[in-house]
Amino acid sequence: QVQLQESGPGLVKPSETLSLTCTVSGGSISNYHGSWIRQPPGKGLEWIGSVFYSGSTNYNPSLSSRVTMSVDTSKNQFSLELHSMTAADTAVYYCARHRYSGSRLDYWGQGTLVTVSS
Amino acid sequence: QSVLTQPPSVSGAPGQRVTISCTGSSSNIGAGYDVHWYQHLPGTAPKLLIYGNNNRPSGVPDRFSGSKSGTSASLAITGLQDEDEADYFCQSHDGSLRIFGGGTKLTVL
Numbered sequence: 550q551v552q553l554q555e556s557g558p559g560l561v562k563p564s565e566t567l568s569l570t571c572t573v574s575g576g577s578i579s580n581y582h583g584s585w586i587r588q589p590p591g592k593g594l595e596w597i598g599s600v601f602y603s604g605s606t607n608y609n610p611s612l613s614s615r616v617t618m619s620v621d622t623s624k625n626q627f628s629l630e631l632h633s634m635t636a637a638d639t640a641v642y643y644c645a646r647h648r649y650s651g652s653r654l655d656y657w658g659q660g661t662l663v664t665v666s667s
Numbered sequence: 668q669s670v671l672t673q674p675p676s677v678s679g680a681p682g683q684r685v686t687i688s689c690t691g692s693s694s695n696i697g698a699g700y701d702v703h704w705y706q707h708l709p710g711t712a713p714k715l716l717i718y719g720n721n722n723r724p725s726g727v728p729d730r731f732s733g734s735k736s737g738t739s740a741s742l743a744i745t746g747l748q749d750e751d752e753a754d755y756f757c758q759s760h761d762g763s764l765r766i767f768g769g770g771t772k773l774t775v776l
Binding site for chain 1: 711
């Protein structure tokens with residue numbers, strides 16, 4: 550059974566960088582994409598971007614200037630960095646694995662709440 | 668404001684049938700992009716329920732079905748059960764952008 554688990558700080562200060570890691574167990578990330586999605590309180594889901602196991606990336610244009618995604622196949626992990634955080638970035642952050650760039654999200658993590666506050 | 672529009676809530680009694688709509692536009696659903704549906708119980712990982720408009724992953728009961736027409740898609744749940752009470756959201760593409768519906772809370776009366 551494939552499982553994904555997000556990890557990282559629950560609290561980030563304004564202007565700082567958020568760093569999250571998604572660890573995949575029960576399956577490989579080789580030949581797969583990893584996406585990051587977030588949901589601000591009371592709002593809908595927003596796709597942040599995706600990274601292929603080779604390292605190629607595809608970002609949401611609305612966030613691309615602040616996003617960096619990477620992958621570590623040796624640890625079966627993919628990562629998200631979101632720079633210059635503001636209160637508007639407070640959200641539950643999810644990771645998900647998918648086979649192709651435009652395909653369904655087969656497996657998700659349970660999400661991690663990140664709050665931006667001083 | 669989500670790109671795909673869903674009703675905020677629906678409800679039904681056990682055994683009944685409910686449908687959840689997902690309305691897009693000519694640049695996403697209407698352009699031929701597939702629609703996928705997910706079930707989400709708060710605090711747990713969202714689960715893929717329907718993929719490619721009308722396909723069920725292994726293990727998903729056939730009480731769940733999906734359809735797509737024009738710029739909209741629908742999720743139907745028949746024989747409603749208490750365990751179906753959850754949030755449901757649709758997902759598609761608009762070019763290279765992955766887009767979502769705002770989610771619908773299903774209440775089993």
